Amino acid sequence: MSSSFDCSKLDWKGYALGELDKNARAEAEGHAATCQACRGELAATRLTLDALSTLHDEEVPRRIAFVSDKVFEPRWWQRLWSPTFAAACVVAAAILVHGFMSVTRPSVDSAEIQARVDRAVTKAVADTEERQAQRFEEALTYLQKQNNLIYKQTTF
């Protein structure tokens, strides 16, 4: 490096902290190879950072958790949006609809069927009575003819 190079332009702290880009790092390393003062500056910074690294993290005295805190309970509308709850709602609705249909449909059908049966029975009874009356009339007419015939034979 030339003697006119301004060492103060070099960011040795940034270099030690890994914040320089590739070009800046190369420039700094090239200069450090020829400048004892900058090597000393870098070494001192690294020594300070090494000292800081001797301070280790402490364990957390108590676990931080929010399991039973009501503040963290999901609201009712949040529960509604959960896939499991929504699926359960769909299944429950399907069961209810099916149950309703299966309960109401037989009652409607049976009434109608009963009415049809009643009408059919009434008609059948009427038809039978009509046929019986007709046969009775025929039988009565036949008997009267037979009586008339017997009467004529006995009087002559």
Add this chain to the structure above:
Amino acid sequence: MIFREVEDRDLIAKARKGDVEAYNLLVSRWEKRVFNYLLRLVSNREDALDVSQDVFLKAYQNLPKLDDAARFSGWLFRIAHNEAFSLLRRRRPESELAGEPRGDDFDTRHARGSLLPMELSLAVETALGRLNDDQREAVLLKVYQGFKFEEMAEILECPVSTVKSRLYTALDLLKTTLAPSLSLSDARSKVRGES
């Protein structure tokens, strides 16, 4: 690290839907980092634990406002920073009355020239305690939490130049404060290496 980020994102998504267990898992991953950051900033274990709980509570309540789950760490430390400085502001009058920062005992030990590795840690803790809050926080975020300058600027809501200024000043002060201890420790290590 990539897998970790993906998993964190999944946990954040579940926590946003009210999955407390997912959030607790997220807390378990970050609580040690947040607690130690706060411990070194507020210098009191119970306060650090209380503030940690507040931080995670606020983080949960504000999760829906987190635009990008990949930026969770910076966002979480932003909340931690706010909570810590809120405590420090409340505490300030008391500290000012109490006088100088902790660490006078270290000077006595150091004067005797009897530093051991554990005492070097104490020396570092003492030296950190002598920085002002902004400088100490810059060191904590960079050296102990590994944030980049840009991330620190977002957490602290200040320009990168301010972040660098605080950090570099802090490192210069630490170098000066720790220099005697470091040379002593270094010399002792060399002697041990030669023997």
